[in-house]
Amino acid sequence: MPLDTSTYSLALLRLDGRRWNELRRLTAQISTQASADGSSFLSMGNTKVICTVTGPSEVKAAPGASGRGDEAVVSVEISVAGFSGVERKRRGKGDKRIYEMQTTIATAFQATLFTHLYPRSTITISLHILSLDGSLLATCLNASTLALIDAGVPMRDYICATTAGSTSSYSSNDEKADPLLDLNGSEELELPFLTVATCGTEDEVSVLVMETRVQVGRLEGMLAVGVDGCKQVRDILDVVVRARGKRILEGSQL
Amino acid sequence: MSSTLSNNAMTSLKRSLAADPFASNISSKVYVRSTKSGKVQKIVRELYLRQDIPCSSKLCTSCLKTAPRDASGVLAPLVLSAKPAGTKKYKQGHYLVPDTNALLNALDLFEQTAAFYDVIILQTVLEELRNRSLPLYNRLIGLTKSEEKRFYVFFNDFRLETYVVRDPGESINDRNDRAVRRAVKWYGEHLTEAVKAAGGNSKSVPAVVMLSDDKENLTKAKRDGIDATSLKEYVGGLENADQLLDMISVVKEGRELRDARSAEALYAEYFSVSKMMTGVKNGTLHQGIFNVSPYNYLEGSIKVPAFDKSLIVLGRENINRAVHGDVVVVEVLPKDQWKEPSTKIIEEESMNRDENADADEGEAVVTEKERKALQEEVKKMHSKSSEGKPQPTAKVVGVVKRNWRQYVGHVDESSVSQSAKENRKQQTVFLIPMDKKIPKIRVRTRQAGEIIGKRVLVTIDSWDRDSRHPVGHFVRSLGDLETKGAETEALLLEYDVQYRPFPKAVLDCLPAEGHDWIVPPSTDDPGWKDRKDLRHLDICSIDPIGCQDIDDALHARPLPNGNFEVGVHIADVSHFVKPNNAMDAEASIRGTTVYLVDKRIDMLPMLLGTDLCSLKPYVERYAFSAIWEITPDAEIVKSDFTKSVIKSREAFSYEAAQIRVDDETQQDELTTNIRILLMLSKKFKQKRMDAGALSLSSPEVRVEMESETSDPIDVKTKKHLATMSLVEEFMLLANTSVAAKIYEAFPQTAMLRRHGAPPKTNFEELANQLKVKRGCELKVSSSKELADSLDACVDPQEPFFNTLVRVMATRCMMSAEYFCSGTQAYPEFRHYGLASEIYTHFTSPIRRYADLVAHRQLAAAINYEALHPAVRSKGKLEAVCKNINVRHRNAQQAGRASIEYYVGQALKGRIVEEEGFVMKIFSNGFVVFVPRFGIESLIRLRDLADPEPESVFDAENYVLRTSGNREVEVELFEKVVVRISDVLEEKTGKRKVKLELVGKGSK
Structure with missing residues (x-):
């Protein structure tokens, strides 16, 4: 069994050999499934997500379902593969955490997409989680951004997300604690962390979720590191999108 | 590398992994682990390999450029000295790289101040050590934090050059050994380069020496051209080799010897x-x-x-x-x-x-004598009627x-060969631990001659199948047997009492004013915030004679409506000890103050314990007060908790207070108030008794010391005074009320104390003994029934019999324990002995850490201050409870052991005849309890006469009859007269009282 997070202070190295301000390897592909309106595959470290976007399409015959006729409704479906975690486990539809993530993602994009252009329609984002190793919400948000761009849904700017944590747990009383960027699964288990997403380059926070407890004094540092991480993610996504655009322009792939 | 890692732009979208610019830097670790439930899990972890992990040698300048900074931009200091110490073999100086076995076998050595500086601990080794032994791992982490020892942890598995991939078919141990060798090699090359770059002489490059006890690893190291040596060889080359050599655990060596001889295993193999x-x-x-x-x-x-x-x-x-x-x-x-x-x-x-x-040869697990002893047992078993329940x-x-710790003991002189006493030949001796429950330990030493007659500290290293006794090594000597210093230290070590002086970091937390600190005169001072001014009340404290750390004080006064106002004022320790500073950490580790006969080991520094917190008379002190309105029938009308400032009018001893109360002519305010308290306390006590509280008994004696030499001169049994139960009742009242209050405020995290109901089976033996010998019935279904049936156990001729039964009943009880309220269901909170639904400790914060926690929680419950997160986290509190439970028990045992030692010393050279009672009976001896000195001791048949008389033991009726050269009949609970003398017990090296049977009946 490897060491735990308490060894960070010995050499300022995290469990997987990263420094405090380093992202994991982030790889992204766009247009991975020709059949979907928009699709992407994104991995942050060992967290891997496939995203497909359907729509905007007409609201199906269930008038009571959504009351908004003047703009498109974003709906999110997340499915977690049974083999994604360490133990093979089936997750039912009723999982509250998944439900909450769906709502968080839907709300974030509802505000960023130009939904008023598509009245009486829905945009469905389906996320398939293939592998789980921390920063799940952030990975899902990033994958959705790419897939939505691929689908050609107009939006204000990229939504880019990361997690940020602190090297010291809530109850242990280390005076010094470094903020950490992009936590992996085992760090998330031991340390307090938040997920932050920004929209655009102007540090505009569009999602902020924190479920663990942390001393208030450490929050600012964590946020700063998280927002900075979002910028790094944006740069990487931008390269992917531009490369795709270039290829379309060249007509090599349509 | 670090900076490029995240910023590097992706150039290609669809690329194979090989084209990944990071591919060479990222590796993944896959391993399999099995869970508690037996499931096998495959764990995949990423590894980011990098080149900016510094070597941390002050010789190297290149690492400094890329050295990591933390979030606030602070550079981690370099650890390893530029001029490390040299030895005979490595004159140019050397850095040490121990492998896991070296640390497992001899961490004691690494903690020495005489040698072992500039040590590189590899990540591989640290991880392995953590898996093998958490205590050792923690000790090692402690070492890496010490500045003078210069231990550096090098994360070799994260550095590109030193990362080693496990080959197919290679065992994990071999892979780790290879990783260690690779790291040592890299260090050597790196340092040579560094010195060259700085223009230094290549001869002055320090050697990097691998320490290992693994033969194969050493051979491979030699093959790879790495400096490597076994621990023994290395220590042999140091200056104070003899002393240090003993500390090397003998495990490895022993095994090599045995392998050669293919010894047969004496014990059954353990299951996987x-x-x-x-x-x-x-x-x-x-x-x-x-x-x-x-x-x-x-x-x-x-x-x-x-x-x-x-x-x-x-x-x-x-x-x-x-x-x-x-x-x-x-x-x-x-x-x-x-x-x-x-x-x-x-x-x-x-x-x-x-x-x-x-001698190892031809050794059997069970010696002939032992076997015989057991056979007799079985025979007796079979001969008996079917009554005896197997x-x-x-x-x-x-x-x-394993819960092995360090043990205190002494060397069995008979196991030391005469010749070895003079020369320093290494030999194996037996070490007899002070604790009789621990088997003797085989120790190899060169200092046998020197440590005879000394109290020594040893640890057990291993117990192999082919060795009859555990094998250990000698740690240090505490001093001569039977000297006060050595015996006290032995006692403290044996019970794991932290007795070292408070470190500077702790003393720094004390108020800067020192003894001159006073309650701020102005009530506008922040110290007065939310504090009630109770200086006008007639408060006094009642404690044992000579008490310096006064935790509690009391007051009472009649109210106009005929009720009484009663206040219990407890030292406000939480004002001085803030959560989570060094002093708090130290106190939570110590857990309690330990009282020995001649010494007190404080939980808090003296300045607080005996002065600033102590509710001394005539001065103003901060306090935490619980104030009740109580009717003359001892019903509580109203209770209130507040921080306060008080001024105690007088500090009484129990005796002085008693005299004052009994003296009718004393009619001053203070005395009448104490009388009110006394009256109420009696009613409270009656109520408790009616609810089923137990009055238990344990033999308590006090050792009287000569004031100047502090040599023990006499032993007195403690007298019980009404004023003692006065204080006790109000402390119980305060504790119970506070418990209810903090539980109400923090249902999940209140610090409480519970006393479980003892299982019925605990009393089976005692109940049977009482039934057979005295015809009394012991009912144990509830505490009330037990209390009543204990009251009924009387012998009209022998008033002490009831106390004896209570002493024995006390031993059947469970021990009370601290717990965090969220970990138990409410019905489990019950305090069995006090027959109280909920209970905590609140009244002695100077000497108990639990009380301090309760103070903080109560302060938060009355909105005096916010609760610190550390006192609110369940996990943390559980850890605190676990520790203080152990400390509390150890402190009690240490206290008892200290009394036992001093009783032995007080009786030294004297011969007394005293009355005693038979408490326990065996087929070849019996235990006699002497109330006068609070001692109990064994009288064996062979002590009765020589040769040992024949005996018949009637186990059903608890009677032992001897015949032959001495005829006696002894039965359980019988009163006997014994002659008490002292004897140096060879087994434990303790001076102990020895009892001889003189006759039966009274003196």
């Missing part, structure tokens, strides 16, 4: 971990803590959750290398091997005194966790 776990899970095996009987070292018992009664483990083979306190797994033996618990006293010393420590027995099949 998975076999034990599956067994425990499906109920065929049982896990529990192994306890050794204090009277018979070959009999152990183990309490397992599956059965009400403990399982008995009899004989060396069944005990199978378990040591008192280990967590073991046992298998129940077939019914034909069930036995009654032994009725015989068997002491290791008298059984195997002629054993040779060095109990289930079990054998140990594996050890889950």
Whole structure:
């Protein structure tokens, strides 16, 4: 069994050999499934997500379902593969955490997409989680951004997300604690962390979720590191999108 | 590398992994682990390999450029000295790189101040050590934090050059050894380059020396051209080699010797971990803590959750290398091997005194004598009528966790060869631990001659199948036997009492004013915020004579409506000890103040304990007050808690207060108030008794010392005064009210104290004894019934009999414990002994850490201050509870052991005849309790006459009859007269009282 997070202070190295301000390897592909309106595959470290976007399409015959006729409704479906975690486990539809993530993602994009252009329609984002190793919400948000761009849904700017944590747990009383960027699964288990997403380059926070407890004094540092991480993610996504655009322009792939 | 890692732009979208610019830097670690439930899991972890992990040598400048900074931009300091110490072999100086075995075997060595500086601890080694032994890992982490020792942790598995991939078919140990060698090699090359770059002489490059006890690893290292040496060889080259050599654990060496001889195994092999776990899970095996009987070292018992009664483990083979306190797994033996618990006293010393420590050949697990002793047992068993109920027995099949600690003991002089006393030849000796429950330990040493007659500290290293006794090594000597210093230190070590002076960091937390600190005169001072001014009240404290750390003070006054106002004022320690500073951490580790006969080991520094917090008379002090309105019938109308400032009018001793109360002419305010308190306390006590509170008894004596030399001169039994129960009642009241209050405020995290109801089986033996001998019936279904039936156990001729029964009943009880309210259901909160639904400790924050926690929680409950997160986290509190429970028990035992020692010293050279009572009876001896000195001691048959008289033991009626050269009949609870003298007990090296039977009846 490897060491735990308490060894960070010995050499300022995290469990997987990263420094405090380093992202994991982030790889992204766009247009991975020709059949979907928009699709992407994104991995942050060992967290891997496939995203497909359907729509905007007409609201199906269930008038009571959504009351908004003047703009498109974003709906999110997340499915977690049974083999994604360490133990093979089936997750039912009723999982509250998944439900909450769906709502968080839907709300974030509802505000960023130009939904008023598509009245009486829905945009469905389906996320398939293939592998789980921390920063799940952030990975899902990033994958959705790419897939939505691929689908050609107009939006204000990229939504880019990361997690940020602190090297010291809530109850242990280390005076010094470094903020950490992009936590992996085992760090998330031991340390307090938040997920932050920004929209655009102007540090505009569009999602902020924190479920663990942390001393208030450490929050600012964590946020700063998280927002900075979002910028790094944006740069990487931008390269992917531009490369795709270039290829379309060249007509090599349509 | 670090900076490029995240910013590097992706150029290609669809690329194979090989084209990934990071591919060479990212590796993943895949390993398989099995969970508690037996499932196998495959874990995948990423590894980011990098080149900016510094070597941390002050010789190197290149690493400095890329050295990491933390979030605030602070550079980690370099650790390893530029001019490390040299030895004979490595004159140019050297850095040490120990492998895991070296640390496992000899961490004591690394903690020495004489040598072992500039040590590189590899990540590989650290990880392995953590898996093998958490205590050692923690000690090592402590070492890496010490500045003067210069231990540096090098994360070799994260550095590109030193990362080693496990080859197919390679064992994990071989891979780790290879990783260590690779790191050592890299260090060597790196340093050479660094020195060259700085323009230094290549001869002055320090050697990087791998320390290992693994032969194969050493050979491979030589092949790779790395400096490597075994621990022994290395230490042999140091200046104070002799001293240090002893500290090397003998495990490795011994094994090599044995391998050559292919010794046969004496004990059964332990089950594999998975076999034990599956067994425990499906109920065929049982896990529990192994306890050794204090009277018979070959009999152990183990309490397992599956059965009400403990399982008995009899004989060396069944005990199978378990040591008192280990967590073991046992298998129940077939019914034909069930036995009654032994009725015989068997002491290791008298059984195997002629054993040779060095001899291994032809050694059997069970010596002939031991075997004979057991046979007799069985014979007795079989000859008896079917009445004797055999109990289930079990054998140990594996050890889950060793609870070995450092043991205090002395060298068995007979195991030391004469010639070795003069020369420094290495030899094996037996070390006899002070704790009789621990088997003797085989130790190899060169200093046998010097440590004879000394108190020494040893640790157990291992207990192999082919060794009859555990093997250990000598740590240090505490001083001559029977000197006050050595014995006190031995006691403190044995009970793990933290007795070192408070470190500077702790003293820095004290108020800067020192003894001149006073309550701020102006009530506008922040210290007065939310504090009630109670200086006008007539408050006084009542404590034992000479008490300096006064925790509590009381007041009472009549109210106009006929009720009384009663206040309990407790020292406001939480004002001075803030959560989470060094002082708080130290106090939480110490857990309690330990009172020895001649010494007090404080939980808090003296300045606080005996001055600033102590509610001394005539001065103003901060306090935490609980104030009640109580009717004359002792009903509580209203209670209130507040921080306050008080001024105690007088500090009474129990005796002085008693005299004052009894003296009718004293009619001043203070005395009448004490009378009110006394009146109320009696009513409270009656109420408690009616609710079923137990009045238990344990023999308490006080040792009187000569004031100047502090040599013990006499032993007195403690007298009980009404003023004592006065204080006790109000402290109980305060504790109970506070418990209810903090539980209401923090249902999940309140610090409480519970006392579990003892299982019925605990009383079975005592109940049977009372029934057979005295015809009394002991009812145990509730505390009320128990209290009543204890009251009924009287012998009109012998007033002490009732106390004796209470003493024995006390030993059947469970021990009370601290807990965090979220961990138990409400009905489990009950304090059995006090018959109270909820209870905590609040009234002695100077000497108990639990009280301090309760203070903080109460302060938060009354909105005085916000609760610190550390006191609010359940996990943290549980850890605190666990620690203080252990500390509390140890402190009690240390206190008792100290009294025992001093009683022995007080009786030194004297011979007294006293009355005693037979408390326990065996087939070859009996235990006599002497109330006058609070001692109990064993009288063996062979002490009665020489040769040992023949005896018949009637176990059903608890009667032992001897015949032959001395005819006596002894029965349980009988009053006897014994002659008390002192004798130096060879087994434990303690001076102990020895009892001889003089006659029966009164003196």
